[in-house]
Amino acid sequence: MVEQERSLAELRETFRSGRTRGIGWRKAQLRALLKLMDDNEDQIFNALQRDLGKHPVEAYRDEVGVVKKSANYSLSCIDKWMAPRQGRIPLLFFPVRGQVLPEPLGLVLIFSSWNFPISLSLDPLIGALSAGNTVVLKPSELASECSSFLAKTIPLYLDRKAVKVIEGGTDVAEHLLKQKWDKIFFTGSPRVGRIVMSAAAEHLTPVTLELGGKCPTILDSLSDSSDLKVAVKRIAGGKWGPCSGQACIGIDYVLVEHKFASTLIELLKKTIKRFYGENPKSLKNLCRIVNKHQFDRLRNILEDPAVAASIVHGGSLDEENLTIEPTILLDPPLDAEIMTEEIFGPLLPIITLSNIHESIEFINSRPKPLAIYAFTKDETFKKEILTETSSGSLTFNDVMIQFICDTLPFGGVGQSGFGRYHGKYSFDTFSHEKAVLERSFFLELESRYPPWNEFKMQFIRLAYSFDYFRLLLLFLGLKRRFT
């Protein structure tokens, strides 16, 4: 722990030296990160394979590719982001110049999660570095190979006096939380989010919490069968594709009208077979469950008799390999854990409604999720969903893909978190936007100062209305009284 304190002191010293503020340093870090990804792609794939059974294509799509995209995007935009933004200042304050200048917060702490251990560590890191901060990254110990990889490799590429990786479990995290940070960025569960925010309160540290929730998918009737096939593919891809359902924006459950449930289930079964193979003992292209604790949690969910009775596909578990077959459930009880807690696994409940419009109330009676997905071509329904539900993000006719759109802020609301990142939002989230007003000595307004009198009072009344015409008249002595 003394080691930890020494590291932090060194990071603060680096920040004070001003080295991290120059655009040259920031770009160099981003380029170094890109090189790290290029040089070590195979090691990264291996680490992800060992930690999660993640296939290289999935690993590229969700982790390596995302990091490279973010780094490249930041490199191309950072000049613009760092530039002060001119503020339009009312004439009353003439002569004046006003601007908003972004500056780094200082020393920031990033906690990442185990399900996307590379991208959820490095994507925020890109934001922190672009904004000119010094950083401590604490990767999740539950993805231990990736954690080691980051701890070993980052010092070889990045400025080691400005970026440090600190590995460890709960005790290390607790100790880190006792320190004073200028910002904490946390990705994880709401339970731990509360702990992080409470610790941050001691030091008035601002935080960004990227949490989770039950991300619902509304499936409206689609008359075109090819549209329906695409929708089902996307739903399957959005459920089991990202880390076998262990994803904050992964589909949690589907809402569909009674009459379409069986069609949906049949199509899903076909798609699962095509994507993952038929043999539950040797499923391909599917991550495993991260550890026994999570595996047991999911097994318990399925062992609830009422829930087990609702399984219409899958349900087999392989404890030795920590894999669970893609499982579909039809209308499990709404008060069972599978429908009250975020599933974070390869179990897909299908909840049927008599009318798809009921999905809005269903969603609104639950905590605000990180994402809502809706497959529909009905423009009126789309508008209803947009205005009547609240979520971190809303995607129509697809899933997950909002994650790679850098112009859209990525973050939650309510129980799914607060704060956001991606693209420029990453830069902003690790910056302080400092307001700067520059005045000159020229042109003094006597009415600003005591002793007060009626003229000054009238002047100020007009000034606040930006009523320049009457102000002029007042000055010329042409107007005496105003209402």
Next chain:
Amino acid sequence: QLYFDCCYHSSTTERKLELMATEKKEVFDAEAGAAMMKELRSTFASGKTKTHQWRVTQLQSLLRLAEDHEKDIVDALRSDLAKPELESFVHEIAMMKASCKLALKELDHWMTSEKVKTSITTFPSSAEIVSEPLGVVLVISAWNYPFLLSLDPVIGAIAAGNAVVLKPSEIAATTSSLLAKYLGEYLDSSAIKVIEGAVPETSVLLEQKWDKIFYTGNGKVGRVVLAAAAKHLTPVVLELGGKSPVIVDSNINLKVATRRIIAGKWGGNNGQACVSPDYIITTKDYAPKLVDALKTELKNFYGDDQLNSKDLSRIVSSNHFARLIKLLDDDKVSGKVVHGGQRDESNLKIAPTILLDVPEDSLIMTEEIFGPLLPILTVDRVEDSYKIISSRSKPLAAYLFTNNKKLKEEFVRNVSAGGLVTNDTTLHLAVHTLPFGGVGESGMGAYHGKFSFDAFSHKKAVLHRSFAGDAPARYPPYTPGKLRFLKALLNGSILGLICALFGWSKA
């Protein structure tokens, strides 16, 4: 049942009759708190507060409130703070009205969703960012600008379509009552409520689950608010304070600079303001000139008997009075008073006071002063100021008076504070295009103008996709070809995509 308390203020030459109407208050306990939240959530769920019409009506009513009751507001502020009428008008009423008018003028624009560009990575698609209200929010305000700091955030909350609870500061009791009474009369009380009280009531409020908490006040309570918010994962804005320094260079228009310093310090609630110039740093050579200029202009503004000037607010309470006297009577600063120092405990007045060459470890230099005492620190070179400032926690504001371009640039670059002003003080909070908020110990989040609307909104990311253009590469079974395609897609490389589609690898 209504009680009427009449008090005569004999401390001023004018006698004012004050009517304080207080309803027999229901105790605001946990049960009452839960019931209130239930009502507010139900109102919000009805969708009423989201409509453009409702927001406009509430804002228009607030404007009317300020216009109809200007005199009552001025009287309340005089009762709570002995605030001069002009300050009440300029700093509180006019600012609040301007804020309201701006929201009314811009609301359509603010409520419109922001279309954003999409790239080839998500082609074909369209994207937008939609502002939606957070839900039910809590605004806790401070005692020094009790009217403005209550209503300015409330204006933002209403403009953004939320239901709001306002908890005014009990230390400015008359204004608190006034707000409770008039907001109840003018606004939709099923969506906007005022809860008066002190620690017990605030604790009940902080136990509830809010969608946002907006707090103006000090760091100690700020921590309590943040800890309470953590339990419910509630996002917060904390508008706190700090020691806002003023660096004074030589070779400036000293008269203008001095007047602006005085206006910012004593002309702003007699130093009891979060952006008040707290202390000055200047060179040893320049200090005597600065002190003389300050004395001259103080006399011009407030006359010879500055202790009793009607153009200065009094100290808000005997607690704060005692606190300030302790700073003044600290051994470490004895003999450093070069102007003022007079005090009148019965009327809670302290004269504008200047101290020269106070040691950095004196009491007056360790906490935010929030009063009419102005210490001056002297350095050899003006550049030495930065070390003093950076060794302290980041303040809400920092000021520099100079004609030296290089010094200005260094100041803007090196000094981290909520906001900076060169060659003036405090003015930036009247500029609605600039975000107003702190950093580090001085707070988090910002407001004013559109920033207020944003502070109380959730910016929802919306992506519209079509069924066309479905890339097989997204789905298993995963193959090397798909990997190539994805690489190109994520790199945004059209050429790479074409190559991948043809099965060529782009080396």
